[in-house]
Amino acid sequence: MTTVEAAKFHLAWFKSFTPHDWRSTWSGSEERDWMTGDSHVDFLRALERARFDFLMLEDSLMVSDTYGGTAEASLAQGGYAPKGDPALLASMLLSETKRIGVIATMSSTFVPPWLLARTSATIDHLSGGRFGWNCVTSSENRAAQNFGMDALPPHDERYERAAEYVEVVKQLWDSWEPDAFVMDQESGTYVDHTKVNPIHFEGRWHRSRGPLNLMRPPQGHPVICQAGGSPAGKAFAAGNADVLLSLPKGLPDMKRYRDDIRELAEKAGRDPDDIKVLFIISPILADTDDEARELQAMMNSDVEAKIKAQMVNWSATMEIDFSRFDLDRPLPDDAVTNGHQSTLATFRKFANGRTLREAFTAYRTEAIEVVGSPATAADTLQEAMEFVGGDGFLVMGPTNRRYVHEITDGLVPELQRRGLVRTEYAGTHLRDHLREF
Amino acid sequence: MTGPDMFHLGWFGSFIPTTWQSGWDGTDAGRWMDGTFYVDKVRTLERACFDFILFEDSSMVSDVYGGSSEATLKRGGWAPKGDPVALAPILARATEHIGISVTMSTSFYPPWMLARSVATLDHMSRGRIGWNIVTSSEDLAARNFGMDALPPHDERYARADEYVDLVTRLWDSWDADALVMDRERGVYVDHTKVRPIDFVGKYYKSRGPLNTLRPPQGRPVLTQAGGSPAGRQFASRYADMVMALPKGVPAMKEYRDDIRMRVAAEGRDPDQTKVMYVVSPILGETHQHALDRKAAKDEAVRQHPEGQLIGWSGSMEIDFSTFDLDKPLPDDVATNGHQSTLANFRKWAGDRTLREACVAYRTESMELIGTPDEVAAQMGEAMEEVGGDGFLIWNQPHNRRYIGEIADGLVPALQNRGLMRTGYTHEHFRDNLLEF
Numbered sequence: 001m002t003t004v005e006a007a008k009f010h011l012a013w014f015k016s017f018t019p020h021d022w023r024s025t026w027s028g029s030e031e032r033d034w035m036t037g038d039s040h041v042d043f044l045r046a047l048e049r050a051r052f053d054f055l056m057l058e059d060s061l062m063v064s065d066t067y068g069g070t071a072e073a074s075l076a077q078g079g080y081a082p083k084g085d086p087a088l089l090a091s092m093l094l095s096e097t098k099r100i101g102v103i104a105t106m107s108s109t110f111v112p113p114w115l116l117a118r119t120s121a122t123i124d125h126l127s128g129g130r131f132g133w134n135c136v137t138s139s140e141n142r143a144a145q146n147f148g149m150d151a152l153p154p155h156d157e158r159y160e161r162a163a164e165y166v167e168v169v170k171q172l173w174d175s176w177e178p179d180a181f182v183m184d185q186e187s188g189t190y191v192d193h194t195k196v197n198p199i200h201f202e203g204r205w206h207r208s209r210g211p212l213n214l215m216r217p218p219q220g221h222p223v224i225c226q227a228g229g230s231p232a233g234k235a236f237a238a239g240n241a242d243v244l245l246s247l248p249k250g251l252p253d254m255k256r257y258r259d260d261i262r263e264l265a266e267k268a269g270r271d272p273d274d275i276k277v278l279f280i281i282s283p284i285l286a287d288t289d290d291e292a293r294e295l296q297a298m299m300n301s302d303v304e305a306k307i308k309a310q311m312v313n314w315s316a317t318m319e320i321d322f323s324r325f326d327l328d329r330p331l332p333d334d335a336v337t338n339g340h341q342s343t344l345a346t347f348r349k350f351a352n353g354r355t356l357r358e359a360f361t362a363y364r365t366e367a368i369e370v371v372g373s374p375a376t377a378a379d380t381l382q383e384a385m386e387f388v389g390g391d392g393f394l395v396m397g398p399t400n401r402r403y404v405h406e407i408t409d410g411l412v413p414e415l416q417r418r419g420l421v422r423t424e425y426a427g428t429h430l431r432d433h434l435r436e437f
Numbered sequence: 438m439t440g441p442d443m444f445h446l447g448w449f450g451s452f453i454p455t456t457w458q459s460g461w462d463g464t465d466a467g468r469w470m471d472g473t474f475y476v477d478k479v480r481t482l483e484r485a486c487f488d489f490i491l492f493e494d495s496s497m498v499s500d501v502y503g504g505s506s507e508a509t510l511k512r513g514g515w516a517p518k519g520d521p522v523a524l525a526p527i528l529a530r531a532t533e534h535i536g537i538s539v540t541m542s543t544s545f546y547p548p549w550m551l552a553r554s555v556a557t558l559d560h561m562s563r564g565r566i567g568w569n570i571v572t573s574s575e576d577l578a579a580r581n582f583g584m585d586a587l588p589p590h591d592e593r594y595a596r597a598d599e600y601v602d603l604v605t606r607l608w609d610s611w612d613a614d615a616l617v618m619d620r621e622r623g624v625y626v627d628h629t630k631v632r633p634i635d636f637v638g639k640y641y642k643s644r645g646p647l648n649t650l651r652p653p654q655g656r657p658v659l660t661q662a663g664g665s666p667a668g669r670q671f672a673s674r675y676a677d678m679v680m681a682l683p684k685g686v687p688a689m690k691e692y693r694d695d696i697r698m699r700v701a702a703e704g705r706d707p708d709q710t711k712v713m714y715v716v717s718p719i720l721g722e723t724h725q726h727a728l729d730r731k732a733a734k735d736e737a738v739r740q741h742p743e744g745q746l747i748g749w750s751g752s753m754e755i756d757f758s759t760f761d762l763d764k765p766l767p768d769d770v771a772t773n774g775h776q777s778t779l780a781n782f783r784k785w786a787g788d789r790t791l792r793e794a795c796v797a798y799r800t801e802s803m804e805l806i807g808t809p810d811e812v813a814a815q816m817g818e819a820m821e822e823v824g825g826d827g828f829l830i831w832n833q834p835h836n837r838r839y840i841g842e843i844a845d846g847l848v849p850a851l852q853n854r855g856l857m858r859t860g861y862t863h864e865h866f867r868d869n870l871l872e873f
Contacts, residue, residue, distance in 0.1 A: 035560030078625030081648040085557040092526035122520035125470035145644035190513030207583035213516040
C-alpha cells in the first residue's frame with residue numbers, strides 16, 4: 001500500500017472587535033476592557049502558534065433597533081454592538097505577531113476609496129505584507145443613516161459600485177510602481193517621481209485623481225476577502241477576491257458553491273487556485289464523542305434563547321423585525337430584505353415550509369456540524385475536504401481562552417499529525433499563505 | 438513631580454521617512470514604514486515625560502512646485518507619508534502614559550467613522566488619544582477624494598464647527614455607565630443609556646448612536662492649529678491644546694492672551710485650553726558649537742533652498758519655482774489655502790529675497806540655540822514672559838540623534854530647573870495636559 005500525502009487545507013478564524021464571550025462559564029474577567037485589544041493580542045498569538053492563515057475581523061456600523069422596534073434586545077445580548085473599529089485592532093494585532101495575517105472589514109459604501117487605499121497600504125507596510133481587506137457593501141439602512149443617507153443603494157447597485165470601488169483602490173495601490181523607492185544618496189533621490197503617477201479615475205460613482213501618498217504595499221495589493229452568495233455577490237467575488245467566506249450548508253451545496261466560484265473565476269480570466277473558498281465551522285470538542293454530544297445538547301437545550309438570539313441577529317442584518325412573526329407559522333412570503341439576500345434565501349430553502357420555531361431550532365450558521373473528540377472532529381473535516389475539494393475552514397466560535405485553546409492545542413495538533421494543515425509557515429505574506437497549497 | 442514654573446512639552450511631526458542624507462540616519466529611512474523607528478521614538482519621548490506626540494497629516498503628493506512631483510518626491514518629507522491613525526494603535530500598545538494625537542481631516546472623513554475610530558483608539562490607549570482637527574487646505578487633496586476643490590477657507594471652518602459638534606454628540610450617545618454586564622438578567626448593555634442623536638445640520642446628518650462604548654476620556658483630547666480669526670474662534674470653542682506659530686515672545690504672549698480671551702468669551706475656563714509653541718532647538722556641547730551648527734544649517738539652505746520652497750508650495754498651493762530666488766515674493770500672489778500662513782509670511786519676509794527668506798525662515802516661534810542648559814533657561818524665561826503653556830518640538834532633523842539630544846540633553850536640563858515634569862500624574866492625556 002502506498003501512502004498518498006493528504007491535501008492540505010487552510011484554517012482561519014472569524015470574529016468581530018467585540019467582547020469575547022461574556023456570558024459563558026469560561027469568560028474570564030476581560031469583558032470590561034476588551035476594547036484595549038490586549039486579550040485579542042493573546043488570541044491572535046494562539047492562532048499564530050497553531051499556524052492559522054489569518055484572523056478575519058467582521059464589522060458593522062450601527063446599533064440595531066429593528067427587533068421589536070428597540071435596541072434593547074440587541075444591546076442586552078451584546079455581540080452586534082458595542083463593536084470597535086477592526087482596522088485599528090488589526091494594526092495592533094499585526095504588530096504583536098510575525099507571520100499570521102489579519103483581514104479587516106471596511107465598507108465600500110461608506111469609506112472614501114482614497115482613505116481605504118491608504119489605510120490598508122499603511123497597515124500592509126506596518127505588518128510586512130500581512131493585511132487583508134474584507135470588502136463589504138454594508139447591508140443596513142440604519143448604517144446608511146449614520147452616514148447621512150436616508151437608505152442604502154439597492155442591493156445589486158451596491159455591487160456595481162463596489163466593483164468600481166475596488167478598481168479605484170487597486171489603481172491607487174498601483175500608482176506607485178514597485179521600484180519607485182530608490183533612496184539614491186548620490187543623486188539625492190529618495191523617490192523616483194517618474195514611477196509615481198496620478199490615476200485620474202473618473203467612474204460612474206467614484207472619482208480620484210491620485211496618486212496615493214504612500215509607497216506600494218508589500219503585497220502589491222493587500223489580500224481581498226469577500227463573502228457573497230447572491231449572483232451579484234458571487235460574480236464580484238470571482239473577479240476580485242483572494243479568499244471567500246462561504247455560506248452554503250451541507251457537503252453537496254458546499255461543493256456546488258466552490259465549483260461555481262472556480263468556474264466564474266476562470267471565466268473572469270483568473271486561475272481558480274488563486275481564490276480560496278473557506279467554510280464556516282463551530283466545532284464542539286471534548287475528551288470523548290459522548291461528552292461532546294452532551295455538551296452540544298446542553299448548548300441547544302434553551303431553545304427559546306437560541307431562537308431569540310438568532311432572530312435578534314437577523315433582525316439587525318436584514319432589517320426585518322422577526323419579533324412580529326408567529327413562531328408557529330412559516331416565514332411569510334412577503335418578508336424581503338435589501339441586506340443579506342442570500343442568507344435569507346438559504347434560510348427559506350432550508351426551512352422548506354417548516355414553522356419558524358422548527359426551522360430556527362434546526363438552523364445553524366456553520367457549513368457542517370463538527371462534534372466530538374479532536375480525532376472525530378478531524379475525521380469530519382478531512383472527509384468534508386475530500387468531498388468538496390478544498391479549500392479550508394473558518395472557525396466561528398466563542399473566543400474565551402478555553403475554547404480557543406481547544407481548537408489551537410487540541411484540534412489543530414490532530415490535524416497536523418494527519419498532514420492536513422501546515423506545521424510551519426512557508427511564506428511571509430498573507431497571500432503566500434493562501435497560495436501555499 | 439510638578440512645580441509652579443512647569444510647562445508642557447509635546448512633539449510635532451509626521452509619519453514620514455527619517456532624514457536620510459544627514460550622516461546620522463542609520464537604516465531608518467529605508468524601514469520607517471515598519472513602525473520600529475516610531476515605536477522607539479514614542480518610548481524615548483515617554484521616558485522624557487513628554488505630554489504627547491502629535492502627528493500632522495496630508496492626503497496628496499504635491500506637484501505644485503515646478504508643476505511636477507519631482508522635487509517633492511526626490512527629497513521625501515512631504516510624501517511618502519503613512520496613515521498616522523493606523524500607526525497609533527501600535528504606539529499605544531508600546532507605551533503607558535504619553536498622549537498620542539493624530540490628525541484627521543473634517544473635509545475628508547465621514548463624521549461617524551471618525552467618531553468611531555477615535556473612540557476605538559481612546560479605548561486601545563486607555564484614554565490617551567487626541568484628535569488633531571484640520572480642515573485641510575489643498576485642492577489637490579480634495580481631488581483625491583472626488584471633489585474639484587475644497588470649500589472656501591471660512592466655510593471650511595463653519596463646516597468643521599458643525600462636524601465637531603456632531604462628533605461630540607456621537608461620543609455622548611453612550612452614557613459612561615451603559616455597560617452593565619449583568620449575567621443574571623442577560624444584559625450586556627443597558628439600552629436606555631444608548632440613544633440616537635438624530636443630528637440634522639446645515640452640512641451633516643447622522644442618526645446615531647455610535648456603535649461603541651463611550652471613550653474613556655469621554656471626549657478625547659482635541660488639538661488644533663489655526664492662526665486666522667476663523668481658526669482662532671474655532672479653537673477657542675473646542676480645543677484643549679492650540680498649536681501656535683507666532684514669531685517672537687511678544688507675539689506669543691499676544692496670541693495666548695487672545696486665545697484665552699476668546700475661550701473665556703465662549704464661557705469656558707481659559708486654563709482649559711493650552712497654547713503651545715512650535716520650536717526646533719539647536720543644541721551643542723558648547724554655545725559656540727551650537728552656533729556653528731546653526732550657521733552650517735543656514736548655509737545648506739542658502740545653497741539648496743528648494744526644500745523650503747517645496748514646503749511653501751505645498752502648503753500654500755503657490756508654485757514658488759516660478760519666482761526669482763534673488764527677489765522678494767511678488768505682490769499679486771494669492772492662496773485659497775493657509776491664508777494666515779501667507780499673510781504671516783509676507784509680513785515677516787518684508788523685502789527679503791526668497792533665498793534669504795528661506796535661510797531666515799523657521800517653522801518655530803522662537804529661536805533656541807545653545808547648550809541644553811542655556812536653551813532650558815531661554816525656554817523658562819519665554820514662558821515666564823508669555824504666561825504658559827509649553828512647547829512643541831518640531832523634528833529637525835528627523836533622526837534618532839536629534840530626538841536623543843532633546844530627550845536626554847534638553848529634558849534633564851529642564852527638569853533640573855523645575856520647568857518640566859519628571860513623571861506622569863494621571864492616566865488620561867487630558868488630565869496630564871490640564872495638570873498645570
